[in-house]
Amino acid sequence: MQHADPIAAAYVERWNEATSSSTPGTCPIRHVLDKIGDKWSMLLVMTLASGPRRFNQLHREIPDISQKMLTQTLRDLQRDGLVARQVFDTKPPSVEYRLTTLGQSLIVPFGRLIEWANSSMPGIAAARSHFDAFS
Amino acid sequence: MQHADPIAAAYVERWNEATSSSTPGTCPIRHVLDKIGDKWSMLLVMTLASGPRRFNQLHREIPDISQKMLTQTLRDLQRDGLVARQVFDTKPPSVEYRLTTLGQSLIVPFGRLIEWANSSMPGIAAARSHFDAFS
């Protein structure tokens, strides 16, 4: 073990347990990571984090997503229980999306990662320019 | 704002600042998320978390990665300063990879996410089977 940090060491151990106990293809962690890395999921989660939105309202706030991917991503999030969909039977019909409790519980751990990304950016940029210059 | 949780609220706010201040395409957070969601990066990081490895040693521990992707992912990680590469001039040559300090600093925030994934799995699975049954 290389870490003075016991918290990191604990996470590594838990990771090893989790990944070794499941078959390579069906690892449940992978499914979560796929959503994180997926182009739109987390953007939608963080957008909905500040309150419920209607379909076209989301589309206006995120102009560069296609309707197809907006629909698809929302359905996947709903399927996983992170987002709730509520239909109001008005004319014309309106549909509201909001984070579930489960969805809200993702904000903090995800936020830690964003925090890391922001504070590590300078170091990454420096490493990258050094690498590109000398390799 | 929908959150009783002030920590979550703070992360949402920071997210909004970070994403609104950069142009859609070049958002630095996206680059990090791409690495997280990328098929092999985090697997390699977590593998190297328990100690330095040689090239083929990594390949043996992660049999389902291709040499191409192993090389490519390691180079990207090295470029971003997360992994250090050390060449020993022996015969035959041997190359060792290890996490940098920056790379190690990713373990904890990433671990929180894994923790969330593990503890949320039952809820996600339940939501999904419910969704698949009734939709």
Add this chain to the structure above:
DNA sequence: CGGAATCCTTGGGGATACTG
């Protein structure tokens, strides 16, 4: 308004073979 259906392009990534 809130989608569904279809077509089409791009690049991530696997398989294989070769090299210092």
Add this chain to the structure above:
DNA sequence: CAGTATCCCCAAGGATTCCG
């Protein structure tokens, strides 16, 4: 051992059109 070089395939996702 530690890679590099090619070829190839498939699925994620964009653009467009249609519908209740």
